[in-house]
Amino acid sequence: MAQSGFGEEIKIPRVQFPRFPMHVVRGVVLAVVVLLLAASSFYTVDPEETGVVLRLGRYVRTSDPGLHMRLPFGIERVTKVPIQRQLKEEFGFQTTSTRARSEFTERGREVESNMLTGDLNAAVVEWVVQYRIVDPYRFLFRVRNVRETFRSMSEAVVRKVIGDRTVNEVLTVGRQEIADLVEQELQALCEQYETGIKVDQVVLQDVNPPDAVKPSFNEVNQAQQEREKLINEAQSEYNKVIPRARGEALQAVEEAEGYALNRVNTARGDSARFVAMFEEYRKAPEITRRRIYLETMNRILPQVSQKVVVDSDLRNLLPLLNLKPEAKGGDKP
Amino acid sequence: MRIVFIVVAVCLLIVLRGTFYVLQEPGQVVITQFGKPVGDPVTNPGLKAKIPFIQKLHRFDKRFLEWDGASNELPTKDKRFIWVDTYARWRITDPLLFFQRLRDERGAQTRLDDILDGETRNAIAKHNLVELIRSTNREPTLGELAPEDETTLELIQFGRDKIRQEILAAAQTRTSDLGIEILDVQFKRINYVEEVQQKVYERMTAERRRIADRFRSEGEGESSRIRGEKERELKRIQSEAYRKARTIIGRADARATSIHAAAYNRSADSREFYQFLKTMEIYEQTLDSETTLILTTDGEFYKYLIK
Numbered sequence: 001m002a003q004s005g006f007g008e009e010i011k012i013p014r015v016q017f018p019r020f021p022m023h024v025v026r027g028v029v030l031a032v033v034v035l036l037l038a039a040s041s042f043y044t045v046d047p048e049e050t051g052v053v054l055r056l057g058r059y060v061r062t063s064d065p066g067l068h069m070r071l072p073f074g075i076e077r078v079t080k081v082p083i084q085r086q087l088k089e090e091f092g093f094q095t096t097s098t099r100a101r102s103e104f105t106e107r108g109r110e111v112e113s114n115m116l117t118g119d120l121n122a123a124v125v126e127w128v129v130q131y132r133i134v135d136p137y138r139f140l141f142r143v144r145n146v147r148e149t150f151r152s153m154s155e156a157v158v159r160k161v162i163g164d165r166t167v168n169e170v171l172t173v174g175r176q177e178i179a180d181l182v183e184q185e186l187q188a189l190c191e192q193y194e195t196g197i198k199v200d201q202v203v204l205q206d207v208n209p210p211d212a213v214k215p216s217f218n219e220v221n222q223a224q225q226e227r228e229k230l231i232n233e234a235q236s237e238y239n240k241v242i243p244r245a246r247g248e249a250l251q252a253v254e255e256a257e258g259y260a261l262n263r264v265n266t267a268r269g270d271s272a273r274f275v276a277m278f279e280e281y282r283k284a285p286e287i288t289r290r291r292i293y294l295e296t297m298n299r300i301l302p303q304v305s306q307k308v309v310v311d312s313d314l315r316n317l318l319p320l321l322n323l324k325p326e327a328k329g330g331d332k333p
Numbered sequence: 334m335r336i337v338f339i340v341v342a343v344c345l346l347i348v349l350r351g352t353f354y355v356l357q358e359p360g361q362v363v364i365t366q367f368g369k370p371v372g373d374p375v376t377n378p379g380l381k382a383k384i385p386f387i388q389k390l391h392r393f394d395k396r397f398l399e400w401d402g403a404s405n406e407l408p409t410k411d412k413r414f415i416w417v418d419t420y421a422r423w424r425i426t427d428p429l430l431f432f433q434r435l436r437d438e439r440g441a442q443t444r445l446d447d448i449l450d451g452e453t454r455n456a457i458a459k460h461n462l463v464e465l466i467r468s469t470n471r472e473p474t475l476g477e478l479a480p481e482d483e484t485t486l487e488l489i490q491f492g493r494d495k496i497r498q499e500i501l502a503a504a505q506t507r508t509s510d511l512g513i514e515i516l517d518v519q520f521k522r523i524n525y526v527e528e529v530q531q532k533v534y535e536r537m538t539a540e541r542r543r544i545a546d547r548f549r550s551e552g553e554g555e556s557s558r559i560r561g562e563k564e565r566e567l568k569r570i571q572s573e574a575y576r577k578a579r580t581i582i583g584r585a586d587a588r589a590t591s592i593h594a595a596a597y598n599r600s601a602d603s604r605e606f607y608q609f610l611k612t613m614e615i616y617e618q619t620l621d622s623e624t625t626l627i628l629t630t631d632g633e634f635y636k637y638l639i640k
Contacts, residue, residue: 054357054358054378056355056378056379056380057355057356057357057358057360057378057379057380058358058377058378058379059358059378111522112522114524115522115523115524116466116523116524116525117466118463118466118467118473118486118487119484119485119486119487120462120463120466120487120533121484121533121536121537122524122525122530122533122534122537140358140359141358141359141395141396142359142396142397143396143397143422144359144394144396144397144398144399145399148399149397149399149422152399152401152420152519152521153519155521155522156420156519156520156521159520159521159522159523160468160493160494160520163466163467163468163493163523164466164467164468164469164471164486165473165486166473166483166484166485166486167484167537168473168476168483168484169473169474169476172476173474173475173476174474177474189517192516192517193397193422193516193517194397209537210534210537212531212534212538213534213537213538213541215538216537216538216541216542216545217541219541219542219545220541220544220545220548222545223544223545223546223547223548223549223552224545224548226548226549226552227548227549227551227552227555228552229552230552230553230555230556231552231555231556231559233556234555234556234557234558234559234560234563235559237559237560237563238559238560238562238563238566241563241567242563242566242567242570245566245567245570245571246570248571248574249570249571249573249574250574252574252575252577252578253574253577253578253581255578256577256578256579256581256582257581259581259582259585260581260582260584260585260588261585263582263585263586263588263589264585264588264589264592266589267588267589267590267592267593268592270593270596271592271593271595271596271597272596274596274597274607274610275596277606277610278599278602278603278606281606282602285602285606289609292609292610292613293613296613296616296617299617300616300617300620301626303620303621303622303624304620304621304622304624304625304626305622305623305624305625306624306625306626307625307626307627307628308625308626308627308628309627309628309629309630309635310627310628310629310630311629311630
């Protein structure tokens with residue numbers, strides 16, 4: 001231990017530290033350094049993200065999904081931006097749970113959805129904006145608090161578009177047109193503010209009159225349905241009666257036609273018979289007449305139950321004759 | 334020896350830290366020396382150097398920054414009270430000037446409050462409500478309501494966008510010497526104040542009632558019309574059929590008459606023969622078992638009985 005001359009006289013009692021072997025300490029330090037180096041040199045970017053790399057604060061590159069290297073110890077810093085994910089902002093309501101069935105609440109969001117229409121009426125409009133980040137650089141470095149900004153922009157644009165329409169347009173016919181227009185104008189505003197956002201779709205959800213006037217809007221719907229009902233009833237009655245009457249009319253006409261045919265043909269037949277008989281009659285009028293007379297009598301007389309033959313000289317017989325005999329029968333005088 | 338080395342190393346580190354600094358991407362820096370700005374502001378990001386200890390950094394954001402107006406109750410020119418909520422976006426374009434005039438963002442916010450709220454108030458007081466709501470003079474698309482029931486859109490002279498730009502222009506001139514630029518001012522929300530709201534609801538309700546009444550009376554009117562049409566159509570069909578049938582029958586009767594006449598009316602003989610034949614026919618048809626026939630011997634038939 002003691003080598004040189006001076007050192008031996010001054011004897012200071014030394015506290016003995018537990019001595020580590022130097023190479024162990026060195027090894028541990030080296031291992032820690034290497035670990036730190038590795039940890040800060042590698043980073044991964046998820047499939048839906050892109051990494052924006054800053055070297056000492058300056059933008060140098062963006063990196064695609066996968067495992068990447070960077071300069072260690074914070075020389076290069078990476079900010080990840082989810083550019084593939086479709087992002088969504090809800091206005092006038094809030095999705096509270098997406099398990100199994102989505103649940104919404106509108107509480108506290110009324111201030112977003114109440115707005116004025118162009119005819120100075122009020123409407124409650126709820127909508128959703130779906131968007132993506134297409135320019136991560138702009139998204140990070142051009143606008144502070146992009147999400148809040150984007151929400152404000154969206155509210156302003158929707159109110160502007162709604163403000164140019166009547167309450168009826170807003171509630172009924174104009175919905176798609178409003179959504180399309182909002183999308184366009186919002187996109188334009190996104191460009192102007194250099195947000196790096198692309199608006200994918202604007203969807204109007206519930207568009208309603210304010211609660212206080214809802215009953216009267218329902219009344220209009222009801223009255224409208226009532227009108228349709230009354231008209232339909234009258235129409236169905238019309239349809240029940242008129243086609244049938246048409247059929248009956250046709251029937252009457254057809255029947256008349258039938259009568260006409262019958263009448264004319266009968267007349268023709270009768271005439272033809274007469275003419276034929278007359279031709280023959282002319283040849284021997286006297287005897288023909290007599291023959292027809294007698295033949296007729298021959299047919300008639302057997303039918304007649306009571307026959308009274310009186311002499312031509314007898315007068316005033318009729319008052320005496322009992323025309324209703326007790327016993328019916330062919331009694332010959 | 335070792336202690337000296339450590340002390341020197343620490344001092345060096347402190348000096349280095351005071352000298353070099355990293356300017357992150359959306360930032361910019363104004364350097365002051367004993368409170369006085371020196372040199373140009375640094376706006377390019379990267380590793381930078383300054384004189385340690387005596388020069389201080391003042392970092393500012395380069396991005397568009399938010400300004401949100403307080404929601405204010407304001408009267409319009411046509412004396413309607415409305416809630417107006419505006420927002421604006423602005424940025425620091427001249428950090429040095431900004432630093433000199435406004436010091437920091439907090440200072441800027443209060444100044445912007447003064448300017449933008451003031452200009453908004455002025456603009457709103459100068460215009461009617463409809464000018465703030467509408468932006469064009471477009472014609473409304475008509476739905477299924479009768480045109481009389483559609484609410485109309487009042488025509489405007491300026492419109493929302495123009496008024497907005499008015500505010501923006503006025504605010505821009507007032508902020509031009511502050512080292513900031515206002516990018517945009519927008520009306521985020523405009524709404525009636527509570528009391529007016531009630532009145533508007535009442536008006537809307539009355540309007541809807543009117544429309545509902547019209548629908549109902551339309552329904553009744555239309556159904557009466559259809560019923561009337563039905564009656565008319567029914568009468569028309571029936572009477573037309575009657576007319577047609579009678580005409581056909583009449584024509585047939587006439588034809589039959591003429592056929593008969595042509596056959597029977599040839600000569601005196603034929604007329605006589607017809608009468609005779611027809612009479613015989615009628616005898617045959619009319620005399621039956623119920624008939625009591627009284628015949629005299631004068632007749633053709635029984636004259637032989639006497640002899």
